[in-house]
Amino acid sequence: MTGRVVVIGVGNPFRRDDGVGPAVVEALRAAEVPADTLTVSDGEPARMLDLWGRQDTVVIVEAVHAHPGHPGRLHTLRAEDAARYASDSASSHALGLGETIALAAALDRLPRELVVHAVEGADFTLGTGLSPLVRSALPELTRLAADTVRTARA
Numbered sequence: 001m002t003g004r005v006v007v008i009g010v011g012n013p014f015r016r017d018d019g020v021g022p023a024v025v026e027a028l029r030a031a032e033v034p035a036d037t038l039t040v041s042d043g044e045p046a047r048m049l050d051l052w053g054r055q056d057t058v059v060i061v062e063a064v065h066a067h068p069g070h071p072g073r074l075h076t077l078r079a080e081d082a083a084r085y086a087s088d089s090a091s092s093h094a095l096g097l098g099e100t101i102a103l104a105a106a107l108d109r110l111p112r113e114l115v116v117h118a119v120e121g122a123d124f125t126l127g128t129g130l131s132p133l134v135r136s137a138l139p140e141l142t143r144l145a146a147d148t149v150r151t152a153r154a
Contacts (some may be wrong), residue, residue, distance in 0.1 A: 003055030003112055004036035005152045007145060010043045010062035010097065017071075017121030017134045020141065021062040024117075027142040028149070035059075035149045045100040049109050056111040057152040061145050062097060063121035063134065071122030072133030074141060079105070079114035113152065117144045 007028060009021030022040045029038055041048055043062070052058045064075070079101050097116065104110045119141050122131040130138065 003053060003057060005034070005057045005059070005149050006037040006052050006111075007033075007035045007039070007059045007061070007149060008048065008051055009038075009040045010048075010060060011040070012042065014126065014128060016123040016125055016127050016129060017063045017119075017131050018124050019063075019128070020119055020121070020130060020134055020138065021060075023130065023138060024061040024142050024145055027138070028146060031142075031146065033146045033149050034153055043097065043100070045103050048100050049104055049107070052109075052111045054109065054111060057113040057148075058111040058115070059145050059148045059152075060097065060114070060116045061141065062116070062118050063124075064118045065124070066120045069120050069122070071120050071131060072137040073120045074137060074144065075116075075118045075120070076144060077116040077118070079110055079116075081116075115148050117141055117148070 009025035011018040011021035013019030013022050025038050119137045
């Protein structure tokens, strides 16, 4: 393997389901998953691009809005898939993840491999705590992220 394995939990734990990315990072830390970097980001594109290098494997975990939505439903996307959803996605961040990936591609800053694990959220209002459907998806979302890290390490 060349490069690092970087896991980024995107979100804000004070916006209910938007806190699932940070929650996954904490669960991965507790499980001692062998990532080089486990970090949380607010999703701002420049800060996201600064977290990875071109030789890295990047795993991004976050909550998404979907219309129509099925809160708790999981999605796994590669960089090219996520960038395609840039104009169709909604985010509680200034720019969505799709736009960030499209920007990285335009600037030739995409990592070697980028995997997005996302869960459809139900509640993005102010407050703490995940909605019941997102909370019940948290173990599987964490497992998916951990499996991606372990595969990148193999």
